[in-house]
Amino acid sequence: MQLSLYVPGKTWVHRLDPITKLLAVLVAVVLTFVLPGFFSQAGILLVSLAMLGSAGVLRRAAPVLAGVFILPLTFFVVQGLVYPGNVHPAVALGPVVFYREGLLLGLSLTLRLYNILSAALILVLVTRPSDLVEALVRRGAPPRLGYVMIAVLQIIPIMVASTQTILDAQRSRGMETEGSLWVRIRAFLPLMGPLVTNSLISTEERALALEVRGFAGGGKRTFLKDEQIPPYAMAMRILVLAALVLGIGGRWLWGWR
Amino acid sequence: MQAKAWKANFTTLTIVLIPVAVGINYVGKFFAATLKLPLWLDSIGTVLSGMLAGPWIGAISGAVNNAIFGITLDPVSFWYLITSIMIGLVVGYLAFTGWIRTPGRALVLGLVVAGVAAVVSTPINVLLWHGQTGNVWGDALYAALVHRGTPVWIASFLDEAVVDILDKVITVFLSFLIYKALPARLVKLFGGAHQEVESL
Numbered sequence: 001m002q003l004s005l006y007v008p009g010k011t012w013v014h015r016l017d018p019i020t021k022l023l024a025v026l027v028a029v030v031l032t033f034v035l036p037g038f039f040s041q042a043g044i045l046l047v048s049l050a051m052l053g054s055a056g057v058l059r060r061a062a063p064v065l066a067g068v069f070i071l072p073l074t075f076f077v078v079q080g081l082v083y084p085g086n087v088h089p090a091v092a093l094g095p096v097v098f099y100r101e102g103l104l105l106g107l108s109l110t111l112r113l114y115n116i117l118s119a120a121l122i123l124v125l126v127t128r129p130s131d132l133v134e135a136l137v138r139r140g141a142p143p144r145l146g147y148v149m150i151a152v153l154q155i156i157p158i159m160v161a162s163t164q165t166i167l168d169a170q171r172s173r174g175m176e177t178e179g180s181l182w183v184r185i186r187a188f189l190p191l192m193g194p195l196v197t198n199s200l201i202s203t204e205e206r207a208l209a210l211e212v213r214g215f216a217g218g219g220k221r222t223f224l225k226d227e228q229i230p231p232y233a234m235a236m237r238i239l240v241l242a243a244l245v246l247g248i249g250g251r252w253l254w255g256w257r
Numbered sequence: 258m259q260a261k262a263w264k265a266n267f268t269t270l271t272i273v274l275i276p277v278a279v280g281i282n283y284v285g286k287f288f289a290a291t292l293k294l295p296l297w298l299d300s301i302g303t304v305l306s307g308m309l310a311g312p313w314i315g316a317i318s319g320a321v322n323n324a325i326f327g328i329t330l331d332p333v334s335f336w337y338l339i340t341s342i343m344i345g346l347v348v349g350y351l352a353f354t355g356w357i358r359t360p361g362r363a364l365v366l367g368l369v370v371a372g373v374a375a376v377v378s379t380p381i382n383v384l385l386w387h388g389q390t391g392n393v394w395g396d397a398l399y400a401a402l403v404h405r406g407t408p409v410w411i412a413s414f415l416d417e418a419v420v421d422i423l424d425k426v427i428t429v430f431l432s433f434l435i436y437k438a439l440p441a442r443l444v445k446l447f448g449g450a451h452q453e454v455e456s457l
Contacts, residue, residue: 068391070393074389074391074393075389078396079387081404083387084403105387124330145321149325152325153329154276159283160284163284184292184294185292188289189434195284196281197443200277203274207270210269211269
């Protein structure tokens with residue numbers, strides 16, 4: 001079982017260092033909130049999707065983007081019906097009237113959702129999580145926090161694998177996992193209890209193993225791998241920061257509405 | 258007693274507890290889905306780590322939980338980082354002052370956690386989605402309230418609260434039952450029992 005959605009590859013987006021990608025994602029999210037109007041929002045979305053496309057992961061992004069369809073649906077329905085600024089009726093389905101202002105708000109919330117999602121997917125799909133954590137530790141994040149983040153990625157698949165064992169063991173003792181809601185709720189504790197106890201007992205061993213290897217010691221930490229930063233990463237960072245400055249500056253010059 | 262509850266408790270053992278807590282969160286969600294329960298139950302690990310190792314470890318478990326899922330599976334979870342931090346802090350503080358002793362108090366704690374979660378999540382929901390949560394039942398209430406002229410902030414708070422209360426009360430109560438069933442040796446290991454020893 002693989003926890004991360006990361007897709008390995010060798011495209012220019014993959015080779016870009018995690019910090020540059022993190023910066024790009026943050027700027028895209030900030031600009032989503034700073035820039036007005038539908039065209040600029042759609043523009044950011046197109047840039048993000050183009051990045052995902054040139055990294056060759058659009059096919060993996062599609063299910064994630066489609067998976068949240070219920071959110072835009074509720075935006076359009078709820079805001080179209082009851083947004084306090086509603087004045088002009090747009091569509092009437094029998095007695096139910098959708099208003100223009102609310103539907104436009106729904107559209108801008110939908111664009112915002114997809115902007116945040118597709119920008120973040122540049123990080124999620126194209127960056128190995130452990131590379132991102134390592135890059136952060138190189139730049140001064142506490143090494144212990146780095147351990148915690150990477151350990152999560154390793155522990156979860158182990159714990160999920162043991163769920164099947166516990167499920168089978170409890171079923172063989174006659175525990176029911178199907179039926180009425182009450183039956184299913186009662187099954188939760190016998191499943192969760194052993195898993196929690198087992199994993200807490202194993203923390204003691206893991207802590208000892210780490211202590212033996214100098215986890216709690218101070219001193220300068222070294223890294224197994226050298227960091228690879230492609231030459232175009234600097235240009236990319238400047239480009240991204242320029243976009244941020246232009247966006248905020250433009251908004252400041254023309255007023256915040 | 259109060260100063261003690263906020264004391265930092267960062268040993269190798271409590272740091273190793275953090276990834277385990279995030280794992281428990283994930284597995285709780287997994288079991289809830291396997292049993293087709295109408296709840297998330299995805300913060301049992303955060304609550305347990307607060308009970309076992311205090312407010313700071315609880316808070317960090319919450320933060321790491323949302324940060325990890327933000328960069329691996331669900332980018333939107335990153336925005337609710339503060340909600341998870343607050344859940345860990347509140348549970349850890351009340352556990353370490355020795356307040357949570359009886360099942361009745363565990364239920365009250367569940368209500369407190371649900372209230373805190375809703376208060377912290379509401380500004381995020383208003384900023385991001387104009388107050389909606391994306392949960393069909395909560396949003397139906399939101400629509401009904403806004404339609405009657407209730408301010409968006411209040412409607413949004415209630416939208417979040419109806420979704421949170423049941424989930425958080427059950428999450429905290431189940432965590433309490435699991436905590437009480439843990440071997441005493443294990444609880445002492447992380448520092449969770451030192452108050453009980455003192456009160457003898």
